[in-house]
Amino acid sequence: MILPFLVPSNWHEWKDWLKDDLPDIAGIVLVLLLLHFVFRSLVGRVLRRAISRAARRHAEDAFALERRARTLVSTLDWVFTIFLVFVGSALVLDRVGLNVSALVAGVGVVGIAVGLGAQALIKDVINGTFILVEDQYSVGDVVTVAGVSGEVVAINPRRTVLRDLSGNLHTIPNGAIVVATNMTQGFSRINLDLSIPGTQDITRAMVLVDEVGAALALDRPADIISAPHVLRIDAIRGTTVQLKVVGETKPGKQWELTGELRKQILERFQAEGVDVFRAPAGDKEEP
Numbered sequence: 001m002i003l004p005f006l007v008p009s010n011w012h013e014w015k016d017w018l019k020d021d022l023p024d025i026a027g028i029v030l031v032l033l034l035l036h037f038v039f040r041s042l043v044g045r046v047l048r049r050a051i052s053r054a055a056r057r058h059a060e061d062a063f064a065l066e067r068r069a070r071t072l073v074s075t076l077d078w079v080f081t082i083f084l085v086f087v088g089s090a091l092v093l094d095r096v097g098l099n100v101s102a103l104v105a106g107v108g109v110v111g112i113a114v115g116l117g118a119q120a121l122i123k124d125v126i127n128g129t130f131i132l133v134e135d136q137y138s139v140g141d142v143v144t145v146a147g148v149s150g151e152v153v154a155i156n157p158r159r160t161v162l163r164d165l166s167g168n169l170h171t172i173p174n175g176a177i178v179v180a181t182n183m184t185q186g187f188s189r190i191n192l193d194l195s196i197p198g199t200q201d202i203t204r205a206m207v208l209v210d211e212v213g214a215a216l217a218l219d220r221p222a223d224i225i226s227a228p229h230v231l232r233i234d235a236i237r238g239t240t241v242q243l244k245v246v247g248e249t250k251p252g253k254q255w256e257l258t259g260e261l262r263k264q265i266l267e268r269f270q271a272e273g274v275d276v277f278r279a280p281a282g283d284k285e286e287p
Helices: 010-022 020-060 062-095 100-109 111-117 119-133 201-221 254-272
Strands: 141-147 149-156 159-163 169-173 179-184 188-197 224-237 240-249
Touching: 020 062, 062 149, 100 179, 119 149, 119 159, 141 159, 149 169, 188 224, 188 254, 201 224, 201 240, 201 254, 224 254, 240 254
Parallel strands: none
Antiparallel strands: 141 149, 141 179, 149 159, 159 169, 188 240, 224 240
């Protein structure tokens, strides 16, 4: 049967189509929507249970595993949705009387031309598949990709979506990603450069910084893996000495803790009379 709106005719043919075919098409759409809903619910539940067991068995970070689960759910949902769209289109076209086999053959004739135009899409999907398989980053990670930094809010084989600190949403084709820098995988690191005038007692300043770092680690044991401490004298610039302060934190906590460390070092230096800002004229203070 051919759709009446493809070959205009009288009201009786419209009526016959509405009576015979429309309920079947509506049923196909409802079944596909139900399958999509069940798939999302079932996959999400199964993955979360598996994550809970893996976290208990291997003592892994449950939060990191949860982010990986969200990434996998998002990816599988994307793939399954495309599959349902193709299946549903074939069923509907067959129901309205179009020869699906002939249609597929016709599409094959222009497949080469379409393929040339789809090269970028193919590159995106291939690159995105490697990103997901290699677990380069997951939903919730803070990354820099294609020159853009932000939190990963969505990822599938075609594109990565980031939200930056200003709230801007960036959609990046995976084919444009050559280097991916993940700042929140495994652990993160405090990396602070501290400039001290050379006229101060540098050894005493280093001891004070270590004490502040140790106190902060005791105060935030859930967030700090290793206490911030002076790693070395990193540079001598004129009459200014630059100290390198490092420490390891839970993923994503480094920025908050670096700010808190700066605050507490400043307060301690002020209390102890150590000058950290008034470097001699001509020296450039580090940010």
